[in-house]
Amino acid sequence: MTALALGDFRDRVRRPVYAVTLLAAVLLGYLAVPAADAQWTVVQLGSYRGLYNSAYVGTVTALASAVWLMLGGFAVVRNTIARDERTGVGELLAATPLRAPAYLASKLLSNVLVLTSMLGVLAVTAFVLQFARGESTSVDVGALLLPYAVIAFPAVVLTAAAALFWELTPVLRTGAGNVIWFFCWMVLAIGGQSPGAPFGGLGVSAVVESLGAAMVAHGLDITGAEFSLGLTAVDVPLKPFEWTGFTPDGAFLVSRLVVMGFAVAFALAPVLWFTRFDPSRSAGPATPVVDAVPTPATFGxxxxxxxxxxxxxxxxxxxxxxxxxxxxxxxxxxxxxxxxxxxxxxxxxxxxxxxxxxxxxxxxxxxxxxxxxxxxxxxxxxxxxxxxxxxxxxxxxxxxxxxxxxxxxxxxxxxxxxxxxxxxxxxxxxxxxxxxxxxxxxxxxxxxxxxxxxxxxxxxxxxxxxxxxxxxxxxxxxxxxxxxxxxxxxxxxxxxxxxxxxxxx
Known part of the structure; x- marks a missing residue:
């Protein structure tokens, strides 16, 4: 199973769509940490922002990457089953003793590896941006990587699982499924920021509470200060304050594990109807062809x-x-x-x-x-x-x-x-x-x-x-x-x- 996942991972990271999506993610990381005099922001708390230290730079880039990879990353990994069918690999797998649950688990692992590799590049980008902005040159590796581990990575697992589920589900496996996912992404990206979101949503509420507490400790007025996550124009540059990061408690960590557990169950659910490329188990094609439009019978x-x-x-x-x-x-x-x-x-x-x-x-x-x-x-x-x-x-x-x-x-x-x-x-x-x-x-x-x-x-x-x-x-x-x-x-x-x-x- 691991060998299959690694082979699939190596094949996909060599494809142009991976490089383009990764470049877009790095650009988003750059936008999340704008220059001190910039009149835009990706993460905003009223008229303030955190000082560009390891904790803040790691958090804002992790939040931005989580939101982007749930959309752009979904497009990168949503083709693994279809490619196996199109290339004939599926027919070979049907003749092996590999069971459907193990096959789907390998594909989920491959999806997670592809998206996690993007997170790794973004973490390096965050490290570079901290030095480029010059507000703090003291690097705390743990504070920089923690948001990636507890906020971005669960979102990556959820996205990887959703892509696999979409590939194996009628209607969702068609090109219309990409449009449907966009609106699902909007619900997750916006509703997931709410403190009342199921399973803690994206985990944003814990970050907001910590930022608010730091602002109060510095004597800043937080009356009417609303948190926003998304590219936003501002009339004047935001004022910085020092924030040393948040420390997730046990309940927060359990909620992240629940999200990832739900994602794994979601990804493996199609085992109930997935035929594992065996034509004897279905009247139609062994697996759906995941394409943007119906595949022409004869290419023109x-x-x-x-x-x-x-x-x-x-x-x-x-x-x-x-x-x-x-x-x-x-x-x-x-x-x-x-x-x-x-x-x-x-x-x-x-x-x-x-x-x-x-x-x-x-x-x-x-x-x-x-x-x-x-x-x-x-x-x-x-x-x-x-x-x-x-x-x-x-x-x-x-x-x-x-x-x-x-x-x-x-x-x-x-x-x-x-x-x-x-x-x-x-x-x-x-x-x-x-x-x-x-x-x-x-x-x-x-x-x-x-x-x-x-x-x-x-x-x-x-x-x-x-x-x-x-x-x-x-x-x-x-x-x-x-x-x-x-x-x-x-x-x-x-x-x-x-x-x-x-x-x-």
């Missing part, structure tokens, strides 16, 4: 062979083929949903188009957008791409197919916004930005999961009214300017085009 790339002729006639055929590949395997229910959104958009009052219907239209194809830049890697068809013409036209055609899909789904909104230049400009900018972001992240990670993990929070932030993320003009001119959004999209698409042109097909 070879159908886009371009016959000899001028580039003027060749490229439209190439674009048409890429569009068919992008849309292949889409169910009639997806088309029905897109039709309903279009029909409603054409009849609702104009003021509801940008605020309600356009956001609905531009979350509906999220699983299709996540295919951009990933399918040739995920389906391992690189060797079949010989019939394609030069590499750059193929990349351009695939990106344009995403643009066509985006414009098509939002076409009804464009019709309603024809008398609104600002809204129409935001629409056009988003048509370029969304597929560019999808292609950029897909090409970078070679996995559909990274785009799904990042786009849904971005979409939710825009719909919730956060100006700095309003890429679709929901606030009607109050968010990001349309030229900035469009330029970002073009730059990302150009980066992918240039980068791809230097690679061997």
């Amino acid at each position: 790339a070879p159908r886009t062979v371009v016959r000899r002729g001028s580039a003027l006639t060749a490229f439209p055929r190439l674009l048409s083929g890429e569009l068919r590949v992008l849309l292949q395997g889409v169910s009639r229910w997806w088309w029905a949903g897109a039709g309903v959104i279009t029909a409603v958009t054409l009849v609702v009052p104009a003021e509801a188009v940008s605020v309600v219907l356009l956001p609905a239209a531009w979350i509906w194809p999220v699983l299709l957008w996540s295919r951009l830049g990933t399918q040739r890697h995920e389906f391992d068809v690189q060797s079949l791409l010989g019939p394609y013409p030069a590499l750059r036209p193929r990349v351009l055609a695939e990106w344009l197919a995403g643009v066509v899909l985006t414009a098509g789904v939002g076409a009804a909104a464009a019709v309603r916004l024809v008398d609104d230049p600002v809204g129409l400009a935001a629409w056009a900018a988003a048509v370029l930005f969304i597929p560019s972001l999808a292609y950029f992240l897909g090409s970078l990670s070679r996995s559909h999961r990274l785009f799904q993990a990042l786009y849904v929070p971005l979409w939710y932030s825009a719909v919730s009214g956060l100006p700095t993320t309003d890429y679709m003009g929901v606030q009607h001119g109050g968010g990001l300017p349309a030229p900035v959004v469009a330029l970002a999209g073009v730059v990302m698409a150009g980066a992918v085009l240039v980068f791809s042109g230097r690679r061997v097909s």
